[in-house]
Amino acid sequence: MQTFDFKPLEKDYLKIFRLSWALSLLPIAVGPTIAFSAIFDFGWLLRITTYLGIFILLFGLIYWYSIYWFKAYQYKLTEAGLRIHKGVFWQQQNMVPRNRVQHIDITTGPLERRYGLGKLVVHTAGTRNATVTLPGLLHEHATELRQELINTNQAEDTV
Numbered sequence: 001m002q003t004f005d006f007k008p009l010e011k012d013y014l015k016i017f018r019l020s021w022a023l024s025l026l027p028i029a030v031g032p033t034i035a036f037s038a039i040f041d042f043g044w045l046l047r048i049t050t051y052l053g054i055f056i057l058l059f060g061l062i063y064w065y066s067i068y069w070f071k072a073y074q075y076k077l078t079e080a081g082l083r084i085h086k087g088v089f090w091q092q093q094n095m096v097p098r099n100r101v102q103h104i105d106i107t108t109g110p111l112e113r114r115y116g117l118g119k120l121v122v123h124t125a126g127t128r129n130a131t132v133t134l135p136g137l138l139h140e141h142a143t144e145l146r147q148e149l150i151n152t153n154q155a156e157d158t159v
Helices: 011-028 030-040 044-072 110-115 139-158
Strands: 074-077 081-086 092-097 101-107 117-124 131-138
Touching (some): 011 110, 011 117, 030 044, 044 081, 074 139, 081 131, 081 139, 092 117, 101 139, 110 117, 117 139
Antiparallel strands (some): 074 081, 081 092, 117 131
């Protein structure tokens, strides 16, 4: 069995994370712009400037936060199972024991496919945290991790 130290997510996933947030911020910046326009009776040029200013401010905050979020998100495959560490302000350490794994999916969105990435989705027995997602893996590496977890469980079932 292969064991390795904590590994970070793929660097291309940081681009996907930022782009996803940028697309989400486009409609979010409209609300404050409308509010400021109603209060101060802006002209069209000032509305556009306000919208861009709010968008840039929000994107700057997300850009800054994503650096720390990305550095904090790490995973490790051990004899006991899959360990995941994540979180900037509220840190989380998840342990997925190998003997609790029910099945494993690999999902990819359109942006992830463009960069050859995928998400490993591990479904476990139990009700609390029954599904654990590990994003930002190379598709090939996600497949290897899935196979490693499946092979171990199959070996335990035959014993």
